[in-house]
Each structure stands twice: as structure tokens, then as C-alpha cells.
Amino acid sequence: MxxxxxxxxxxxxxxxxxxxxxxxxxxxxxxxxxxxxxxxxxxxxxxxxxxxxxxxxxxxxxxxxxxxxxxxxxxxxxxxxxxxxxxxxxxxxxxxxxxxxxxxxxxxxxxxxxxxxxxxxxxxxxxxxxxxxxxxxxxxxxxxxVDTELFTPERAAPLDLPRPMFLNVGRVAVEKNLKAFLSLDLPGSKVVIGAGPQLDELKARYPDAHFLGERHGADLAAHIAAADVFVFPSRTDTYGVVQLEALACGVPVAAFPVTGPRDVIGGHAVGVLDEDLRAACLGALNVSRAECRAFALGRSWxxxxxxxxxxxxxxxxxxxxxxxxxxxx
CATH class of the missing domain: 3.40.50.2000 (Glycogen Phosphorylase B;)
Structure with missing residues (x-):
């Protein structure tokens, strides 16, 4: 907010x-x-x-x-x-x-x-x-x-992690439903950016995931741009501006078909919404990054x-x- x-x-x-x-x-x-x-x-x-x-x-x-x-x-x-x-x-x-x-x-x-x-x-x-x-x-x-000058595909952070890279950004708390993402059997890397009361618990439970702490401004935008898929497992967010920020970076979204993702993504070919979140993540790998960027350019503050x-x-x-x-x- x-x-x-x-x-x-x-x-x-x-x-x-x-x-x-x-x-x-x-x-x-x-x-x-x-x-x-x-x-x-x-x-x-x-x-x-x-x-x-x-x-x-x-x-x-x-x-x-x-x-x-x-x-x-x-x-x-x-x-x-x-x-x-x-x-x-x-x-x-x-x-x-x-x-x-x-x-x-x-x-x-x-x-x-x-x-x-x-x-x-x-x-x-x-x-x-x-x-x-x-x-x-x-x-x-x-x-x-979304600020399409700050969030852009052009300045991706050089993260040395196995690909594909599945990323979540946000508060690390129970209502964000991060366990639904971190428990998935996915290739490559699972990355979380953010802080919150559930951080220590999730670090201990999912040692294979990469927790990068809080990032802001251009640093946050660069880390988002480095991802292959942005994973948004929350079922309670009313919108989720970070989805638009990911799309502006050319990163497709994988999420559940609920309020927020359903409204941001809708029927547009910029992400995959599925009750099977793993299927959504894998399907999003096939989404055009150029389509994601073009979609976000039409959403101005x-x-x-x-x-x-x-x-x-x-x-x-x-x-x-x-x-x-x-x-x-």
C-alpha cells in the first residue's frame, strides 16, 4: 500500500x-x-x-x-x-x-x-x-x-543461480501463502525477496530456497528483471501491484485464479492462472516476455x-x- x-x-x-x-x-x-x-x-x-x-x-x-x-x-x-x-x-x-x-x-x-x-x-x-x-x-x-521507467527488462541483476529462476517478492508472512510456492517441485531456483515474521521458519523448512532479504528501488527492479517467472501464491491480496512490476520487467506471472491475479492478468497472455500452482509456474515459462512488457506499458499511475x-x-x-x-x- x-x-x-x-x-x-x-x-x-x-x-x-x-x-x-x-x-x-x-x-x-x-x-x-x-x-x-x-x-x-x-x-x-x-x-x-x-x-x-x-x-x-x-x-x-x-x-x-x-x-x-x-x-x-x-x-x-x-x-x-x-x-x-x-x-x-x-x-x-x-x-x-x-x-x-x-x-x-x-x-x-x-x-x-x-x-x-x-x-x-x-x-x-x-x-x-x-x-x-x-x-x-x-x-x-x-x-x-506501474512505473515502467524504474521497472524495466533492461537492467537485470546478474544473479548466479540455476535456471529457470522462480521469484516471489513481498512480506514473508502466513497470509502470503508462501508455503504453496516453496513446497513445489520445480526445476532451477526458488527465490524470495522480502522480510516478515515467517522468515526464520521458512528458511529452516526450505533450505533449498534462496532468501535475499529486502530490496528497494532500482535494486528491487533489477532482481525482478532477473527472474524467469514471478510466482504470486497469495489468495488474500486485493490486487498485488508487484505483479504489474514484474510484468513491466518482462517477467510472466504464475498465480492462483483468485481476486488480484485474476484482475491483473485476466484473459491476457502475460501469465498463467491455475489451481495447480506448479502447472502455472511451468506454463509461465512459455509466455512471451515482450508481451508482458507491452501489457504493463498500458498501465500508468x-x-x-x-x-x-x-x-x-x-x-x-x-x-x-x-x-x-x-x-x-
């Missing part, structure tokens, strides 16, 4: 917007049990109000359902200000996988959270339909883009920013509290 928001901010001026972030920086926080490295902010309502009023927004968007998002939502309701929200993560499935809380209960909580907004943005058409089926209302589409602008326009603040173009929480 961080890459999505930073990319939105870079593209916003092209569509007449300025994005001001209300981030957890400056607030106290506490660690999340069973998730090393992840902290939740403890927002102060007076500081939340001060930051919003200093931004003088024309529109307010709540990007997550975390503590900051709840505090901003409460501020808007208290002051009778319209706002929009995003449904970006299938937290009910994450929570069910970690703590065995029924997903139906969690969806009820989220439905009530988003119901107060003017528009709830979802990243794909299938997610819009799924949320509508779960009782969510006032849904809007906000798709994602500017187009994504235009969609976002149309959605937040439906919650424009009519009794102005400022002149900047937006505050995002």
Missing part, C-alpha cells in the same frame, strides 16, 4: 491534485503481537485535528482501517465532513489465518467502518463485486499503475490518479476548511 500511495502522490500534480499525508509519524506506537517489525500508532485526537486543519483539505481520504484511519473517520463524523475510504487489504482473511477469528465477523466490522464514507474504493472489478455481495455500498473503482480524483470529488468538502487539494490518512 505504501508504494501505491507514494506513486499516487507523484502522479497527483498531473491531474490537478496535491496529496498531503497524515501518517503515523510523531505518534506513540505499540508492536503487533506475533508480527515483529509492525507497529500500530496510538493517535491523539487533538493532534489529528491539528494536522487536518493545518492541511486545509478540499477532500479527506481514509486509506486504511488502522488506528489513524479510525481517528480521522471519527474527526470527520464529529465535524460532519464527507470523506472517502479504501478497501485495500483482506484483513478478515489475514486475521482468520493468524488468530482464527471468523472472517464473517471481521467483514461486519469493516462494513460498518466503510459505510460512513461517501465512496469505498476497491482496486479491481471483482473486488467491487465481492464487497457488494458482502453488503458494502457506494463502491468505486481505483485501479493501480496517471490514469490511476485520475480515477482517484474522480472518486474523492464525490466527497468534496463544501464548507472549506482550507485550500490544499487533499489530506490522506
Amino acid at each position: 505504501v508504494r501505491t500511495l507514494t506513486s499516487l502522490a507523484r502522479s497527483a500534480p498531473q491531474v490537478g491534485m496535491e496529496i498531503v499525508f497524515l501518517s503515523p509519524e510523531g505518534f506513540s506506537s505499540f508492536p503487533v503481537p506475533s508480527y515483529p517489525g509492525l507497529h500500530l500508532a496510538i493517535p491523539d485526537s487533538h493532534e489529528i485535528a491539528r494536522r487536518i486543519e493545518a492541511a486545509r483539505p478540499d477532500a479527506i481520504h481514509v486509506a486504511t482501517e488502522g488506528p489513524i484511519g479510525h481517528a480521522v473517520r471519527a474527526y470527520c463524523l464529529r465535524h460532519r465532513l464527507p470523506f472517502t475510504t479504501s478497501f485495500t487489504t483482506k484483513f478478515p482473511e489475514y486475521i482468520a489465518a493468524r488468530f482464527f477469528v471468523p472472517a464473517t465477523w471481521s467483514y461486519g466490522v469493516l462494513r460498518r467502518f466503510h459505510a460512513a464514507g461517501r465512496v469505498t474504493m476497491a482496486s479491481t472489478g471483482s473486488l467491487v463485486r465481492e464487497l457488494r455481495g458482502r453488503g458494502f455500498r457506494r463502491l468505486g473503482l481505483w485501479t493501480r499503475g 496517471e490514469a490511476s490518479a485520475r480515477q482517484f480524483a474522480r472518486n474523492v470529488a464525490r466527497a468534496r468538502i463544501r464548507r472549506p476548511i482550507g485550500t490544499a487539494a487533499g489530506a490522506t490518512a
Whole structure:
């Protein structure tokens, strides 16, 4: 989600917007049990109000359902200000996988959270339909883009690993379903880039896999470009921007036919979706890398920013509290 928001901010001026972030920086926080490295902010309502009023927004968007998002939502309701929200993560499935809380209960909580907004943005058409089926209302589409200058086939890292190379990039956590990838009998090499609470467990369980730690920016792009197939085993991601980043590098995608991959890949010949993930991985080796690159070139962040602008326009603040173009929480 961080890459999505930073990319939105870079593209916003092209569509007449300025994005001001209300981030957890400056607030106290506490660690999340069973998730090393992840902290939740403890927002102060007076500081939340001060930051919003200093931004003088024309529109307010709540990007997550975390503590900051709840505090901003409460501020808007208290002051009778319209706002929009995003449904970006299938937290009910994450929570069910970690703590065995029924997903139906969690969806009820989220439905009530988003119901107060003017528009709830979802990243794909299938997610819009799924949320509508779960009782969510006032849904809007906000798709994602990719930086095709950063993510390119031309600067592949010279990795000395047996080919073909099957790569996954992302948080190393149970909800990412990495065991479905790492347990496969595949030729060549299995490579994981990322960090997370499941890293030590997976390193011990799959000593044949290569865990390269976190990578960022041009270094990440170069490592993706070095792969033969990008494997996306998650069944709970609502989109998965990293799939587009792989395609921009000319790397085909292998995934399950679920929300996210189904929307990114669809019926296009840039990857293979199959309930048999091994078959998807092997089949993706035959996909044209040039087709993958061409497909990604048509997915710009500017187009994504235009969609976002149309959605937040439906919650424009009519009794102005400022002149900047937006505050995002």
C-alpha cells in the first residue's frame, strides 16, 4: 500500500491534485503481537485535528482501517465532513489465518467502518463485486499503475543461480501463502525477496530456497528483471501491484485464479492462472516476455490518479476548511 500511495502522490500534480499525508509519524506506537517489525500508532485526537486543519483539505481520504484511519473517520463524523475510504487489504482473511477469528465477523466490522464514507474504493472489478455481495455500498473503482521507467527488462541483476529462476517478492508472512510456492517441485531456483515474521521458519523448512532479504528501488527492479517467472501464491491480496512490476520487467506471472491475479492478468497472455500452482509456474515459462512488457506499458499511475480524483470529488468538502487539494490518512 505504501508504494501505491507514494506513486499516487507523484502522479497527483498531473491531474490537478496535491496529496498531503497524515501518517503515523510523531505518534506513540505499540508492536503487533506475533508480527515483529509492525507497529500500530496510538493517535491523539487533538493532534489529528491539528494536522487536518493545518492541511486545509478540499477532500479527506481514509486509506486504511488502522488506528489513524479510525481517528480521522471519527474527526470527520464529529465535524460532519464527507470523506472517502479504501478497501485495500483482506484483513478478515489475514486475521482468520493468524488468530482464527471468523472472517464473517471481521467483514461486519469493516462494513460498518466503510459505510460512513461517501465512496469505498476497491482496486479491481471483482473486488467491487465481492464487497457488494458482502453488503458494502457506494463502491468505486481505483485501479493501480506501474512505473515502467524504474521497472524495466533492461537492467537485470546478474544473479548466479540455476535456471529457470522462480521469484516471489513481498512480506514473508502466513497470509502470503508462501508455503504453496516453496513446497513445489520445480526445476532451477526458488527465490524470495522480502522480510516478515515467517522468515526464520521458512528458511529452516526450505533450505533449498534462496532468501535475499529486502530490496528497494532500482535494486528491487533489477532482481525482478532477473527472474524467469514471478510466482504470486497469495489468495488474500486485493490486487498485488508487484505483479504489474514484474510484468513491466518482462517477467510472466504464475498465480492462483483468485481476486488480484485474476484482475491483473485476466484473459491476457502475460501469465498463467491455475489451481495447480506448479502447472502455472511451468506454463509461465512459455509466455512471451515482450508481451508482458507491452501489457504493463498500458498501465500508468496517471490514469490511476485520475480515477482517484474522480472518486474523492464525490466527497468534496463544501464548507472549506482550507485550500490544499487533499489530506490522506
